[in-house]
Amino acid sequence: MKAANAYSADCPTRQILDRVGDKWAVLILLLLRGEPLRFNVLRRAIEGISQKMLSQVLKSLERDGLIRRRATPTVPVTVEYSITPLGATLAAAVDPLRDWAERNLKEVLTAQRRYDAQRKAMAA
Template sequence: MKASHLKPDAYAAGCPTRQILDRIGDKWAVLILLLLRGEPMRFNQLRRAIEGISQKMLSQVLKSLERDGLLRRRAIATVPVTVEYSITPLGLTLAEAVDPLRDWAEQNLKEVLAAQRRYDAQRKALAA
């Protein structure tokens, strides 16, 4: 039976759903999609907006998102050629689904950092 006819099961090792979950779990992909919700952007605009992403990583993630149908790449005939990226309707549904996670992370950052410090202190005390 073809994979397209199988019932999705993210817990099964060979299920393609895992590839999609990998994309959702990729911080760079999420940040790119969230930025593109506002407006189409050029490569260097994205690179400047997302601190810490390398040119190589941005290029790889953009290609993956385009392959997945989550964004659209448009070459504009200028000298040199201008390339613009925009979110697709499918990408927009994903961005809307993950934005609450970004919001949760921002709202709970202090508590998570405090928990990490407590954990690290306990582990250090046990090791001593």
């Protein structure tokens, strides 16, 4: 296997970066840092995510080894998701980005409004 190079079109590193860039994946990982959670608890905690999207992202995170799915044979079956040690390292890496986004939201929104107003003025 050749050395990883994320700038190369065929590098598998890009798949991992896709996961890091997925807002739903990041939010799920950050929630699971605290404790294992059931599907519906995750769905209620992450406003705007559909049941289908949550299911897809959970499967992807499990496939990547970032979370663990544990089914308990009850009626109905109880399914709980927890973060793996690998997932915890990713959550620790992306949490500063979440913090940055929350701290700088006002400035980014102001810049967007200024940009949009300038573009609108130029088009007129």
